[in-house]
Amino acid sequence: MRSYMDLVQAANQQKKKIGRVVLQEQASELEKTAEELFERMRANLRVMYQAVETGLKKKEHSLSGLSGGDAVKVEQRRLNGQSLVGDRLSGAVARALAVAEVNAGMGKIVAAPTAGSCGVLPGVLLTVQESGNYPEEEVVLALFTAAGLGMVVAERATLAGAEGGCQAEIGSAAAMAAAAAVELAGGTPEETAHAAAITMKSFLGLVCDPVAGLVEVPCIKRNATAAVLALTGAEMALAGVKSAIPLDEVIDTMALIGRQLPCSLRETAQGGLAATPTARKIQLTLP
Amino acid sequence: MARINVFDILGPVMVGPSSSHTAGAVRLGLMARKILGDEPREAKIILHGSFAETGKGHGTDLALVAGLLGMLPDDERIPRAMEMAAAAGLKTVFSAGDLGDVHPNSVRFDLKGATGHEATVLGCSIGGGQIEIRGIDEFPVMLRGDYPTLVILHQDLPGVVAQVTAILAAAQINIAEMRVSREKKGAVALTVVEMDQKIDPAVAALLGKMPVLKRSMTIDPLV
Numbered sequence: 394m395r396s397y398m399d400l401v402q403a404a405n406q407q408k409k410k411i412g413r414v415v416l417q418e419q420a421s422e423l424e425k426t427a428e429e430l431f432e433r434m435r436a437n438l439r440v441m442y443q444a445v446e447t448g449l450k451k452k453e454h455s456l457s458g459l460s461g462g463d464a465v466k467v468e469q470r471r472l473n474g475q476s477l478v479g480d481r482l483s484g485a486v487a488r489a490l491a492v493a494e495v496n497a498g499m500g501k502i503v504a505a506p507t508a509g510s511c512g513v514l515p516g517v518l519l520t521v522q523e524s525g526n527y528p529e530e531e532v533v534l535a536l537f538t539a540a541g542l543g544m545v546v547a548e549r550a551t552l553a554g555a556e557g558g559c560q561a562e563i564g565s566a567a568a569m570a571a572a573a574a575v576e577l578a579g580g581t582p583e584e585t586a587h588a589a590a591i592t593m594k595s596f597l598g599l600v601c602d603p604v605a606g607l608v609e610v611p612c613i614k615r616n617a618t619a620a621v622l623a624l625t626g627a628e629m630a631l632a633g634v635k636s637a638i639p640l641d642e643v644i645d646t647m648a649l650i651g652r653q654l655p656c657s658l659r660e661t662a663q664g665g666l667a668a669t670p671t672a673r674k675i676q677l678t679l680p
Numbered sequence: 681m682a683r684i685n686v687f688d689i690l691g692p693v694m695v696g697p698s699s700s701h702t703a704g705a706v707r708l709g710l711m712a713r714k715i716l717g718d719e720p721r722e723a724k725i726i727l728h729g730s731f732a733e734t735g736k737g738h739g740t741d742l743a744l745v746a747g748l749l750g751m752l753p754d755d756e757r758i759p760r761a762m763e764m765a766a767a768a769g770l771k772t773v774f775s776a777g778d779l780g781d782v783h784p785n786s787v788r789f790d791l792k793g794a795t796g797h798e799a800t801v802l803g804c805s806i807g808g809g810q811i812e813i814r815g816i817d818e819f820p821v822m823l824r825g826d827y828p829t830l831v832i833l834h835q836d837l838p839g840v841v842a843q844v845t846a847i848l849a850a851a852q853i854n855i856a857e858m859r860v861s862r863e864k865k866g867a868v869a870l871t872v873v874e875m876d877q878k879i880d881p882a883v884a885a886l887l888g889k890m891p892v893l894k895r896s897m898t899i900d901p902l903v
Contacts (some may be wrong), residue, residue, distance in 0.1 A: 415686065456738075456739055496696030498738050499702070502688075507699060508694065547684050605734065606730065680736050
């Protein structure tokens with residue numbers, strides 16, 4: 394899949410959702426039945442939702458001791474009716490944090506598209522699903538929409554922080570979540586593209602600078618902020634707001650910026666936040 | 681390599697925190713176990729580069745041992761791998777070392793098995809949970825674990841490779857890729873055959889009867 398606009402066109406021609414087009418294309422490419430692929434994706438969705446549940450319960454810390462327990466804090470405040478931004482956004486924040494914390498604590502997650510960005514899609518999708526009481530099948534289809542966009546990003550650019558910085562991991566996850574949210578909420582194929590483009594533009598240039606080289610600081614909290622930006626992009630696109638720059642060109646720009654990033658800002662823990670005095674101090678205290 | 685698909689994007693299902701340092705490490709341990717072809721009892725594990733530097737915080741050590749015990753990357757027992765190794769009678773010794781001009785995420789296993797098999801395996805985790813085995817004993821190899829694979833150590837004599845391929849052809853097994861390397865002319869050679877179909881035990885037995893064969897192992901693809 395070279396172009397997301399091709400997917401939009403195919404969906405319009407066939408009068409189908411993008412998720413359905415991706416599912417059919419993959420069934421023929423992988424020589425499997427659509428049902429088989431659908432069930433495998435359903436299993437992935439259930440792992441995602443299980444991780445949300447686990448992460449909202451546990452207060453344990455990661456191996457390094459650098460992270461853990463934050464999802465519970467946010468969720469508690471929401472449950473107490475104290476949320477500043479409202480139930481829905483605060484739920485997305487807590488859930489994205491929850492999954493990212495489960496990952497840091499050696500729990501089971503689905504890389505989406507990477508382990509470091511695994512909280513964004515579950516955080517966004519579970520929140521949108523609740524908002525409209527959508528059946529599980531619709532959410533599974535939305536995962537195919539997200540995956541279709543991820544395949545385009547993988548072909549035109551990269552999903553690896555070591556190659557493209559955080560914009561390639563968290564930025565792609567957020568764009569995928571925005572497109573999936575729009576399709577789940579009943580938006581048109583064009584609107585999924587605008588949502589993804591608007592969202593990805595907010596991440597252009599974001600560097601990968603993990604403290605001590607671990608997938609914790611700043612990665613876990615970026616999952617939460619990315620979930621909110623994805624919902625923001627979806628909100629705009631569903632209202633008819635358009636991205637002036639088409640999605641495919643935004644993806645190409647992300648690739649270009651990734652190549653222009655110095656090595657120190659691409660997952661080497663040599664620059665950015667990883668090079669701060671505090672990060673250096675933290676590094677010395679690790680086992 | 682096959683074209684990228686939706687489950688490469690939304691997947692793997694894995695125990696965190698890192699696809700390269702955790703999921704890939706489990707797969708490296710599992711490949712090493714398959715190459716040993718025995719229940720591992722002793723493992724000397726040398727971590728190189730980023731595996732040595734950030735491995736602890738990523739649970740790389742736990743992941744490698746979990747793989748040696750036969751676990752897959754989504755096994756929720758991975759965090760308890762050390763206790764499980766102790767219970768299974770697997771002794772592990774870790775050290776950091778320079779393995780030379782290799783990938784930054786590299787590891788070397790020196791393994792001894794329950795029935796006396798020994799193997800040295802060099803591998804690297806190249807990202808997204810994908811791995812490459814780059815050395816078996818003293819031989820450079822290139823295995824990704826994508827295909828059913830036959831690894832044979834044999835005398836370097838004319839006709840050995842032909843015999844192997846004849847047995848495979850008779851069993852209707854299609855060869856995807858094949859490489860032969862040797863220490864020196866006439867000494868021990870290593871042949872690696874990646875195939876489209878799995879070898880059934882009858883074919884493996886036929887291969888085992890070849891007189892020049894020192895050892896052979898069949899490795900199922902990793903999931």
